[in-house]
Amino acid sequence: MVRPRMYRLLYWLVLQRLPAEGTHRVSFAMLRALAAVPGVAALLRRLLAPRDPALRVRALGRELPGPLGLAAGFDKDARGVRALLALGFGFVEVGTVTAEAQPGNPRPRLFRLPRDRALVNRLGFNNGGAEAAARRLARPGARGGAEAVVGVNIGKTKRVAEAEALADYAASAGRLAPLADYLVVNVSSPNTPGLRDLQAADKLRPLLAAVRAACDLASPLRRVPLLVKIAPDLADEDVDAVADLAIELGLDGVIATNTTIARTGLATPAAFVERLGAGGLSGAPLKARALAVLRRLRARAGGRLTLIAVGGIETADDAWERIRAGATLVQGYTGFIYGGPGWPRRLQRELAAKVRAAGLASIEQAIGADAQS
Numbered sequence: 001m002v003r004p005r006m007y008r009l010l011y012w013l014v015l016q017r018l019p020a021e022g023t024h025r026v027s028f029a030m031l032r033a034l035a036a037v038p039g040v041a042a043l044l045r046r047l048l049a050p051r052d053p054a055l056r057v058r059a060l061g062r063e064l065p066g067p068l069g070l071a072a073g074f075d076k077d078a079r080g081v082r083a084l085l086a087l088g089f090g091f092v093e094v095g096t097v098t099a100e101a102q103p104g105n106p107r108p109r110l111f112r113l114p115r116d117r118a119l120v121n122r123l124g125f126n127n128g129g130a131e132a133a134a135r136r137l138a139r140p141g142a143r144g145g146a147e148a149v150v151g152v153n154i155g156k157t158k159r160v161a162e163a164e165a166l167a168d169y170a171a172s173a174g175r176l177a178p179l180a181d182y183l184v185v186n187v188s189s190p191n192t193p194g195l196r197d198l199q200a201a202d203k204l205r206p207l208l209a210a211v212r213a214a215c216d217l218a219s220p221l222r223r224v225p226l227l228v229k230i231a232p233d234l235a236d237e238d239v240d241a242v243a244d245l246a247i248e249l250g251l252d253g254v255i256a257t258n259t260t261i262a263r264t265g266l267a268t269p270a271a272f273v274e275r276l277g278a279g280g281l282s283g284a285p286l287k288a289r290a291l292a293v294l295r296r297l298r299a300r301a302g303g304r305l306t307l308i309a310v311g312g313i314e315t316a317d318d319a320w321e322r323i324r325a326g327a328t329l330v331q332g333y334t335g336f337i338y339g340g341p342g343w344p345r346r347l348q349r350e351l352a353a354k355v356r357a358a359g360l361a362s363i364e365q366a367i368g369a370d371a372q373s
């Protein structure tokens with residue numbers, strides 16, 4: 001196992017000097033190659049997967065070994081689910097997948113802000129399309145076991161006009177819902193023009209209804225849980241409106257939040273940040289707003305929605321705070337990039353210690369403990 005100090009050294013000496021997207025591609029390919037060696041994925045799982053009963057969580061009709069998942073965007077094409085679960089994530093969300101394959105924005109499009117423990121990306125849903133992702137997810141052994149929990153996050157194909165967005169999302173949902181433990185409608189990426197406008201209730205209502213119908217048609221015997229992922233840049237009243245709509249439509253939950261277009265409170269010099277250009281900011285600077293949005297959702301919805309918290313989660317303290325604020329599950333992306341391959345195991349081991357220190361037998365007892373409703 002890579003120890004945190006070793007990874008930090010490797011990161012500061014080598015990785016941070018390489019282009020961010022290339023580093024991601026190479027390290028992910030290496031992880032997959034390692035996990036493909038017979039016996040290695042099983043061994044890693046035995047060493048790294050959460051096994052503490054205090055961390056087990058029932059959510060979205062499944063039982064997860066731990067509450068920390070890998071957020072969408074890392075494995076856009078469902079290439080390495082088994083390898084990622086072997087690192088100890090409780091679940092993995094693949095995507096964003098679009099109905100049609102597309103290349104995304106021109107490079108460079110992913111940047112590190114190490115002083116802020118943050119990233120800026122404008123990848124723009126580069127992915128091989130719903131058909132390719134579905135084929136991969138359907139392969140025997142893709143998940144590494146029947147107990148693996150895999151969410152699928154879908155978005156709009158860039159070339160498709162807003163008027164056709166419904167059919168585009170429904171096509172992805174129809175193809176991928178039967179292979180997903182839960183499906184996420186992503187209307188919050190800042191990198192597809194106009195996408196975030198779909199968060200307005202009058203547009204979101206028919207979209208979510210169409211995706212729900214497509215899921216039910218494609219998976220008539222198993223109702224696939226449906227969630228919507230929202231931006232941290234929504235006004236508070238819009239957050240309330242999404243919560244109301246999710247309840248009205250019988251959605252299962254909300255994922256809060258995606259990356260932000262804001263650039264406030266950064267230690268990185270403003271001129272440098274400006275030169276990077278447009279994109280979504282993730283990591284530590286997102287922490288406060290992502291937590292505020294979560295609190296708002298919980299206050300509005302009480303326990304009627306399953307809330308998945310994401311945005312700036314780096315430590316067990318962060319995860320604990322989100323769970324007590326009402327999140328059933330948490331996710332991270334940037335924390336994993338800066339924390340290295342040992343991050344999911346480390347965070348969840350520390351989280352289990354917190355559960356016990358609070359005198360609880362299960363982390364489920366902490367969900368919403370700090371919430372008013």
Ligand SMILES: Cc1cc2nc3c(=O)[nH]c(=O)nc-3n(C[C@H](O)[C@H](O)[C@H](O)COP(=O)(O)O)c2cc1C
Binds near residue numbers: 072121335
């Ligand atoms: C490089 C990168 C690519 C991402 N791609 C997606 C994506 O395709 N779909 C999505 O819903 N979120 C995507 N996200 C957002 C993350 O899933 C997450 O919501 C966000 O980064 C905040 O969490 P973090 O602070 O732990 O990174 C991406 C984030 C990063 C950094």
